[in-house]
Amino acid sequence: xIRRRLPQWFVLLLPAFIVIxxxxxxxxxxxxxxxxxxxxxxxxxTLWTWVGTSNYEKILTDAKFWTAFGRTILFLxxxxxxxxxxxxxxxxxxxxxxxxxxxxxxxxxFPMMFSPILVGFQFKFIFNDNVGxxxxxxxxxxxxxxxxxxxxxxxxxxxxxxxxxWMSTSVFAILILAGLFAMPRDPLEAAKVDxxxxxxxxxxxxxPFLMPFIFIAMTIRSLDVARAYDIVQIMTxxxxxxxxxxxxTLMSRTGYxxxxxxxxxxxxxxxxxxxxxxxxxxxxxxSAARADLGMEx
Amino acid sequence: xxxxxxxxALLASSALIMASESVMAQDFGNFDGxxxxxxxxxxEQYEALYARIxxxxxxxxxxxxxxxxxxxxxxxxxxxxxxxxxxxxWCVGSNHSxxxxxxxxxxxxxxxxxxxxxxxxxxxxxxxxSTVNGELLxxxxxxxxxxxxxxxxxxxxxAAQAEAFEAEYGYPLAVPDxxxxxRDQAIFFADPPNFYGTQYAGKDEAIVGRFYEMVVAEGGNxxxxxxxxxxxxxxxxxxxxxxxxxxxxxxVPAGTTSYVWDxxxxxxxxxxxxxxxxxPGWAGFFNDPESSKAAGNVGVAIQPMGSVTxxxxxxxxxFSVTNDCENQDAAVSLVMFLTSEESQLxxxxxGSLPTRTAVWEANVxxxxxxxxxxxxxxxxxxxxxxxxxxxxPAIPEWGESTNLVFPELQAAIVGDKTVEEALNDAAxxxxxxxxxxxxx
Numbered sequence: 001x002i003r004r005r006l007p008q009w010f011v012l013l014l015p016a017f018i019v020i021x022x023x024x025x026x027x028x029x030x031x032x033x034x035x036x037x038x039x040x041x042x043x044x045x046t047l048w049t050w051v052g053t054s055n056y057e058k059i060l061t062d063a064k065f066w067t068a069f070g071r072t073i074l075f076l077x078x079x080x081x082x083x084x085x086x087x088x089x090x091x092x093x094x095x096x097x098x099x100x101x102x103x104x105x106x107x108x109x110f111p112m113m114f115s116p117i118l119v120g121f122q123f124k125f126i127f128n129d130n131v132g133x134x135x136x137x138x139x140x141x142x143x144x145x146x147x148x149x150x151x152x153x154x155x156x157x158x159x160x161x162x163x164x165x166w167m168s169t170s171v172f173a174i175l176i177l178a179g180l181f182a183m184p185r186d187p188l189e190a191a192k193v194d195x196x197x198x199x200x201x202x203x204x205x206x207x208p209f210l211m212p213f214i215f216i217a218m219t220i221r222s223l224d225v226a227r228a229y230d231i232v233q234i235m236t237x238x239x240x241x242x243x244x245x246x247x248x249t250l251m252s253r254t255g256y257x258x259x260x261x262x263x264x265x266x267x268x269x270x271x272x273x274x275x276x277x278x279x280x281x282x283x284x285x286x287s288a289a290r291a292d293l294g295m296e297x
Numbered sequence: 298x299x300x301x302x303x304x305x306a307l308l309a310s311s312a313l314i315m316a317s318e319s320v321m322a323q324d325f326g327n328f329d330g331x332x333x334x335x336x337x338x339x340x341e342q343y344e345a346l347y348a349r350i351x352x353x354x355x356x357x358x359x360x361x362x363x364x365x366x367x368x369x370x371x372x373x374x375x376x377x378x379x380x381x382x383x384x385x386x387w388c389v390g391s392n393h394s395x396x397x398x399x400x401x402x403x404x405x406x407x408x409x410x411x412x413x414x415x416x417x418x419x420x421x422x423x424x425x426x427s428t429v430n431g432e433l434l435x436x437x438x439x440x441x442x443x444x445x446x447x448x449x450x451x452x453x454x455x456a457a458q459a460e461a462f463e464a465e466y467g468y469p470l471a472v473p474d475x476x477x478x479x480r481d482q483a484i485f486f487a488d489p490p491n492f493y494g495t496q497y498a499g500k501d502e503a504i505v506g507r508f509y510e511m512v513v514a515e516g517g518n519x520x521x522x523x524x525x526x527x528x529x530x531x532x533x534x535x536x537x538x539x540x541x542x543x544x545x546x547x548x549v550p551a552g553t554t555s556y557v558w559d560x561x562x563x564x565x566x567x568x569x570x571x572x573x574x575x576x577p578g579w580a581g582f583f584n585d586p587e588s589s590k591a592a593g594n595v596g597v598a599i600q601p602m603g604s605v606t607x608x609x610x611x612x613x614x615x616f617s618v619t620n621d622c623e624n625q626d627a628a629v630s631l632v633m634f635l636t637s638e639e640s641q642l643x644x645x646x647x648g649s650l651p652t653r654t655a656v657w658e659a660n661v662x663x664x665x666x667x668x669x670x671x672x673x674x675x676x677x678x679x680x681x682x683x684x685x686x687x688x689x690p691a692i693p694e695w696g697e698s699t700n701l702v703f704p705e706l707q708a709a710i711v712g713d714k715t716v717e718e719a720l721n722d723a724a725x726x727x728x729x730x731x732x733x734x735x736x737x
Contacts, residue, residue, distance in 0.1 A: 041381040042399050042693065129552035130490070130564070139490065146490035148551035151711060239500055240554035241708035256374050258697040259399070261381070 031265045039262035041255075046262070055266035065267060068238075068245045073274065075157070075246060076225045079164050080218060086165070087172025087217070088210075092202075094173070095180045109174065111167045120234025123163035124150070127235070150236050153243040160244060163231050168224070172217045179213035180206075211289035215282050222278040226271075247271045325634050328627040329358035334387035335631075336376065338614065339366035342578050346438065346635060346644045353634040359627050361389075369393060376400060388622035389631055392435040394426040394612045395502070399693045404617040406432035410629045418638070423613055423652040426688035435615030436632050437652035439641035440578075443600075443609040443686040444510075445678045446479075447565060447573045447583060448472055450596045452486060472598050476514065479572055479601050480542055486571040487548040495572040496564050497540060499554035504540075504706055505699040506689070507574070510610040511536035513687065514603025520690055524736040526727040528702075529720035535604070537709055537716045544710045554707050566591055574600060580675040581648040597675040599682050611686030613652055648672075650679055694734050701726040 035055055039047045059065050094104060111119070126133045127149035135146050149155045183206065191201045229248035232238065238249035247267070255264030337347065350361050364387060365375060373396055379385050380403055392404070408416075416424060416433070423437040452458065453472060462470040466481050473479045483494025498504050509519050509528070517532025527533075543549045550556070550564070558576070565573040566583055568590035586592040600609055616632040618625055634640060641656040651657050661680055664673040689695050702723040709719035731737065 041377040042401055044381055044383065130550050130569075131567075135490070144490075146551055151551055151554055236555060237500060239704060239707055241711055241713050242704045243711075243713075245704075253700060256377070258700055259377050260697075 032269065034262050035266035035269055037262045039260075039265075041259040041261050051262075055263050056270070058263070059266055059270055064242065064245070065250065065270075067242070068247050068250045069271070069274070071157075071245065072226065072228075072247045072271075075161065075164075075228065076222060076278070079161055079225050080221055082161070082165050083169045083172050083221060084214060084218070086169045088176055088214075090169070090173040091176035091180060094177055105174070105177070108170045110170075112170050114167065116167065116230035117234055119163055119167045120231040123159060123166075123231070124235045127159045151240055156236055156240075156244045160232055160235055163235065164225065164228060167231070168221060171221055172214075175213050175217040176210055179210045183209050208289070208292055212286055212293070212295070215286035215289060219279055219282040219286070222282060223275055226275050226278065247274075325353060325356050325630045326626065327358055328624065328630065331357075331359040331624045331627045332362055333359060333389060333622075333624065333628055333631055334362050334364045335389040336365040336372060336387055336391065337363055337389075338369050338372055338391040340368065342647065342649065343440070345647055346640060349635070349640055349643065350631075353631055356634075357627065357630060359624075359631075361631065369396070373399075376403070385619050386621045386623065388619055388624065388628035390617050390619065392615045392617040394423075394435075394437075394615070394691075395689050395695060397427065397434045397615075397617070398429045398691045399696060400434075400617075401693060403619060404434045405620050405622075405625060406434070407436060407618065407629065407632075408433045410618070410625065411436065411633060415633060418653055418655060419636075420652050420654055420657070422686065422688075426611075426613065426691070427615055429691045435617040436636040437613045437615045438636050439644040439649050439651040439653075439656065440614035441611070441650040441652045441683070442576050442578070442613060443611040443650070443679065443682050444574045444576055445600050445609075445675075445682040446473070446598045447575055447579070448596045448598065449568070449571050449591060450594050452482075452571050453596075472596065473572065473601050476511065476539055476601050476603050480539060480548075483543055483548040483572055484546045487546070489547045489550070491569065493550050493564075493570050494548035495543065495574075496549050496553050496556065496561055496570050497543075497574070498558065498561060499552075499556050499707065499710070500703055501557060502696065502699040502703070503557045504554075505702050506610040508533075508536055508540070508702075508706055509689070510608045510687075511539060511603060513608040514606055516603070516605035520727075520731075524690065524692060524694075524731050526698075526724040526731070529717075529724040532605075533720050534716050537706060537720060540706070540710050541716060545712075554710060565589075568594070577650045577675070577679050578648065580672075584671050595671070597671075597678040599678050600685070607682075607685040609682050609686040611683070611688060615652075650683070692736075694730055698727045698730060701730060 034047060036052060037047055037049055038051050038054075090108065094101060094108070097104060114122075125131075129135060129146045129148045129151065132149065134149065135143075138147065147155065149159050187205050188201055191205055196204075227248055228246055229252060232244060232246050232249050233252070236244040238245035238253070248271075251264045251267045251271070254267065255261045337343070347363070354360055365372065367375065369391070372391060376390060377399075379387075380400065385403060390404070392400075397404075411433070416436075419437055420441075423441065424433065427433055427435045427437055453470060459470040462482070462485055465485065468478075470482070473482055479495060485494065486492065487494040498507055512519060512528050512530075512533050515532035515535045517528065517530045517536070519526070519528045521527050544553070552560075556564070561573065561575060562579045562582065564570050565575065565579070566589035580597065583589050583595045584592050589595075600607055616635055618628040618632055622628045636652075638653055638655060641651045641653050642659065645651045645656060645660055651660065657680065661676055664676045667673065705714070705719040705723035705726075708714040708722075709716045714722070
């Protein structure tokens with residue numbers, strides 16, 4: 001009798017398969033399954049009640065969910081673009097510095113080193129209508145009113161975006177700076193000899209070369225911002241009156257406070273579409289930018 | 298401050314002597330070598346009681362291992378996760394009358410495990426609020442909460458101000474006895490952004506509880522007997538209009554919709570709020586010069602009444618024993634110790650309200666005979682206020698319903714919806730929840 005042996009490549013990869021199955025695949029399948037049940041954390045037996053697509057149907061007709069979905073896209077779009085512009089500006093200026101650049105690079109990364117929860121508390125205090133720094137400064141400059149930074153719908157979204165941008169602009173700056181360091185000097189020098197203006201050099205040489213770096217930063221940050229939770233939860237909790245409700249504050253309240261984990265998981269799966277769409281979009285852009293530079297393949 | 302501490306110490310020691318007889322008589326059992334794992338609510342005001350756990354360990358030979366100590370909302374999330382994961386073999390958990398109905402099947406019915414005469418020593422209303430579907434799920438600790446009105450006394454000592462108020466509103470300026478008077482005075486006193494007439498909790502369960510007590514004060518209710526939402530009645534609309542009026546008039550801080558208890562307590566202690574409906578735990582804090590700019594200027598009065606009655610949304614903390622606990626006898630003994638007369642006297646000496654009849658009587662008598670008029674005034678106000686207290690519906694959906702209602706209340710307050718629209722939308726959402734939960 002010939003004893004069949006598993007192929008060597010399979011045996012070598014088996015530990016990795018087991019680990020990935022245990023920490024990714026099984027929880028993913030489990031959460032997908034639970035999104036088809038009325039699973040409540042406080043009633044574990046509800047995990048075994050199959051309700052089909054009931055949770056999904058409920059979400060598809062839930063105006064609160066889609067408002068939060070739309071607001072998350074708006075938040076994502078504004079934050080990413082502002083971070084890109086600021087990050088690009090900072091990187092270009094840093095690239096010009098010849099003395100103390102390393103120290104400045106380290107300082108630039110400080111905001112990234114703080115926990116988002118602490119950043120949330122910091123800006124909650126700064127924008128507090130009563131004892132906050134901003135209103136105190138405004139009042140000492142002659143204003144006689146207290147701006148409701150975290151209450152007014154537009155001001156509250158602005159405050160949250162400000163905190164998010166303050167914390168993460170350096171991600172863009174560092175990645176774009178890495179692109180600038182890797183950039184060959186010859187085309188820029190040739191452009192200078194040919195009489196190009198600084199703007200023309202930037203628009204037609206520097207920027208196209210930086211685009212792959214920008215799209216990588218965009219992809220990373222879009223995934224990050226789409227799951228924005230900590231800062232929002234601390235600063236406004238999604239309120240008041242759901243004015244700053246984003247997908248993850250809604251999901252966490254549904255799952256952990258209301259204990260409706262089945263419904264929250266269904267929300268999670270619909271929300272993943274958002275991240276997948278942004279990732280596909282940015283990867284396409286990345287491929288196109290690389291193709292423009294003759295780097296495809 | 299020293300005088301206050303001395304008073305507290307005297308109260309505590311005299312109370313301890315009074316209680317020593319009952320403690321000596323009470324046998325907490327012998328549990329040599331047993332370890333009880335506990336999940337407790339954490340916070341400065343709760344620590345004094347936990348310091349007594351060493352005494353129970355010495356009495357019984359058992360050991361207590363506190364495996365988690367967090368705020369109540371965090372403990373609540375952790376317990377729900379434990380229930381989902383089936384990791385509920387720890388023995389003693391902090392509980393609250395508003396939270397207890399959610400933990401279906403987690404905690405043991407203490408009726409059969411605690412002697413009936415011990416249960417009879419507690420305030421009957423507190424025992425009723427600790428009972429869900431006939432099961433006594435926790436023994437109440439000396440952390441009974443009902444709110445009364447704190448106010449700055451100086452606002453009522455200024456003759457020119459009193460004259461101006463009477464000229465504008467047509468009745469004399471005095472500590473308010475109705476919510477309408479609170480509204481008038483709050484608008485009159487307000488001078489934003491430097492001084493506010495009042496403030497209220499503006500989010501989560503906190504604002505719904507405050508709205509609930511106003512609805513009852515106006516003659517309405519939150520749910521009917523079948524658990525259908527009825528808070529969108531005329532009474533409900535009058536209640537919510539009160540919050541809206543104050544916000545529109547700028548009599549409350551603009552950020553009040555994001556305030557919960559700590560923000561409110563710190564706000565009144567800053568001396569920039571005239572009237573403040575708040576919990577008993579703040580009394581000492583408000584009148585302590587080290588923590589409060591309002592110290593020495595704080596008055597305490599019974600909660601004002603609505604157009605129908607006075608009401609007080611009330612709740613209390615307690616301790617429960619899990620069904621999965623291996624040493625339930627030892628766990629029950631610990632819970633009885635932490636809620637004993639001696640423990641309640643010691644804990645309530647810090648300013649919290651007891652849940653045992655004898656401890657209420659002892660505290661009120663000691664305050665009356667003592668030389669701390671503020672403590673006597675506040676205890677008298679809380680004793681009177683407690684008579685109008687009510688607990689939230691003992692259903693698991695209470696917490697979830699508040700998450701549906703509070704954004705709608707906020708929407709009316711900040712002007713996104715009319716009072717009627719907001720309440721109808723909230724009622725519709727709660728109605729759907731109750732239907733899904735099978736109440737009707």
